[in-house]
Amino acid sequence: MYKIVLASLSAQPCLREIIKLKQKQDPTLARLTEQIKKVKALDLQTNDSGILWMKGRLWVHDIDNLRQENLSHPFLAKAIQASQSGAFIMIFDFRAVIIFGLNALYGRNHIQINKWTGAWNSTNARDFISYSISKGYNVDTWEFGNELSGQGVGASVDAEQYAKDLMVLKAMLKELYNDSHQQPLLVAPGGFFDRQWYAQLLQDSGPGTLDALTHHIYNLGGGDDPHIQAKIMDPEYLSSSMIDTFRTLQLTIETNGPWSSAWVGEAGGSYNSGNRVVSNKFLNSFWYLDQLGIASKYNTKVYCRQTLIGGNYGLLDLNTLVPNPDYYSALLWHRLMGKGVLDIEVSGSPYLRAYGHCRKKRSGISMLLINLSNSTKFNVTILDDSSKTLKHRKEYHLTAKDDNYLSQTMLLNGTPLELTEEGGLPPLKPLNVLVESPIEVAPLSIAFIVFPNIKVEACMR
Structure with a gap:
C-alpha cells in the first residue's frame, strides 16, 4: 500500500496550458481552424481557458506578402510557410490569444560563428506592431527573440545588449499602445536556461521591463535518440532532467527580478519535431504531465506546448487533425487542475509520481497520479482527515x-477517446468510487483523482 500525505498546503500560482501553433498556408490553416472550432481546443470558448500560441519571426517589408525567415532546416520541412497576412488574421477566428515572437537579430552584426553584436534595429518591429494595432489585432504578448540566450542555438547575443534592446522595445510598446486599453506583456528571451545570462538580463533591464522570463526545455534530447522510451519510464531521469532547471530559474527570478515570472516558452519532450515512434503515442503523456506537475510546483505561470500541429509531437495528427493522446491529457489537466498547488508527500516507490492542485473553479482538490512501472500496480491511500467526510470521489x-503504450489511442476508464461523428470531443466521464476504497493505479497508466468539496485552507484563499 503506497500512501500519499497532503502536507504544507500552500497555494501557489499554477500554469495556463498554452499550445504553440506554427504558421500554415491558407488552405491548411482554414481546415485547421474549422477542426479546432469543432473540438473546442482546450475549451477555447471559456475566458479562463487553454490558449493557442501563434509564434512567428517575420520580416515586414510588405505587409500583404509576409515571408518567414529560415525555413531551410530539415525538421521544418513540414512547417508550411504563411504567404499572406490572411493566414495571420484567421488565427483570430477561434479567439486565440496571440503571443507573437519578434526577430531579435535584425540589424545586428554577425562577427563569429554564432556571435552577434550591436544594437537591435527596431524599425521592422515598429512597422508590424503599428500595423497590428491599426487593424485591431489583439496581440496579448510580444516575445523578443528565439534561442539567443547563453551560447544560443545557431546565434547568440550577450545579456547586457539584450537588456538594452528590451528597454527600447518596452518604451516602443508604451508609445504605440498609449491610447489603448490593452497593454500587452513583454517576455523574453525564449531560449535555453543559462543561469548567469538570465540573471544579468533581469539585473540590467530592471523593474518594469520584462513581465516574464521564457525558457525552452526539451529534456528527452533529440528526436533521433534511441533511448527516449527508457528515459520516459525512468523516474530518476525525469527528475534529474527537469527539477534543477525549474528550481534554479525560480531562485534566479526571486534573487534578481522578483517583478518577473517564469514561463515555459516551448516544450516538446524531444527536439527536431519529436520522435516518430513515441511523440504522438500514449507513452508521451507520461513526461508531459509529469513536467506540467513539476513546472507548477516551481511557480511557472505559463506553459507552452510544442506544438498544436506539426512534426511528430503535435497535439493534433498532422494529416487527419484527430487529437493525439497528449491532447486529451492536456484537456483533463486544463479542466481539473486549478491554480493552487499543493505540497504532496509520497511514501513508497519512486515509480509513482503524484501532484496535487486545488480543484478547477470548484471546491475540492484534484490529484494527478502517474505510474511509470510497467509491471507494478499501486494501491494508493490518501492520508488526510478532510477526505473522511466524503462518500465518493471521481476517477x-x-x-x-490493447495495453500497448505505443498506441495512438488512449482509453479513459476503458473507453477509447475518439471524436464523435460530428467531429466533436468525446465526453470525459469519471468513475464515481467510494472514498474509503484505495485508488488503484495500473502499470503504465495515469489517473486524475478529484475529491469534490473538500475544505482545504490553501484552496479557500
Whole structure:
C-alpha cells in the first residue's frame, strides 16, 4: 500500500496550458481552424481557458506578402510557410490569444560563428506592431527573440545588449499602445536556461521591463535518440532532467527580478519535431504531465506546448487533425487542475509520481497520479482527515489501447477517446468510487483523482 500525505498546503500560482501553433498556408490553416472550432481546443470558448500560441519571426517589408525567415532546416520541412497576412488574421477566428515572437537579430552584426553584436534595429518591429494595432489585432504578448540566450542555438547575443534592446522595445510598446486599453506583456528571451545570462538580463533591464522570463526545455534530447522510451519510464531521469532547471530559474527570478515570472516558452519532450515512434503515442503523456506537475510546483505561470500541429509531437495528427493522446491529457489537466498547488508527500516507490492542485473553479482538490512501472500496480491511500467526510470521489484513468503504450489511442476508464461523428470531443466521464476504497493505479497508466468539496485552507484563499 503506497500512501500519499497532503502536507504544507500552500497555494501557489499554477500554469495556463498554452499550445504553440506554427504558421500554415491558407488552405491548411482554414481546415485547421474549422477542426479546432469543432473540438473546442482546450475549451477555447471559456475566458479562463487553454490558449493557442501563434509564434512567428517575420520580416515586414510588405505587409500583404509576409515571408518567414529560415525555413531551410530539415525538421521544418513540414512547417508550411504563411504567404499572406490572411493566414495571420484567421488565427483570430477561434479567439486565440496571440503571443507573437519578434526577430531579435535584425540589424545586428554577425562577427563569429554564432556571435552577434550591436544594437537591435527596431524599425521592422515598429512597422508590424503599428500595423497590428491599426487593424485591431489583439496581440496579448510580444516575445523578443528565439534561442539567443547563453551560447544560443545557431546565434547568440550577450545579456547586457539584450537588456538594452528590451528597454527600447518596452518604451516602443508604451508609445504605440498609449491610447489603448490593452497593454500587452513583454517576455523574453525564449531560449535555453543559462543561469548567469538570465540573471544579468533581469539585473540590467530592471523593474518594469520584462513581465516574464521564457525558457525552452526539451529534456528527452533529440528526436533521433534511441533511448527516449527508457528515459520516459525512468523516474530518476525525469527528475534529474527537469527539477534543477525549474528550481534554479525560480531562485534566479526571486534573487534578481522578483517583478518577473517564469514561463515555459516551448516544450516538446524531444527536439527536431519529436520522435516518430513515441511523440504522438500514449507513452508521451507520461513526461508531459509529469513536467506540467513539476513546472507548477516551481511557480511557472505559463506553459507552452510544442506544438498544436506539426512534426511528430503535435497535439493534433498532422494529416487527419484527430487529437493525439497528449491532447486529451492536456484537456483533463486544463479542466481539473486549478491554480493552487499543493505540497504532496509520497511514501513508497519512486515509480509513482503524484501532484496535487486545488480543484478547477470548484471546491475540492484534484490529484494527478502517474505510474511509470510497467509491471507494478499501486494501491494508493490518501492520508488526510478532510477526505473522511466524503462518500465518493471521481476517477479518470488513462491507459493505452490493447495495453500497448505505443498506441495512438488512449482509453479513459476503458473507453477509447475518439471524436464523435460530428467531429466533436468525446465526453470525459469519471468513475464515481467510494472514498474509503484505495485508488488503484495500473502499470503504465495515469489517473486524475478529484475529491469534490473538500475544505482545504490553501484552496479557500
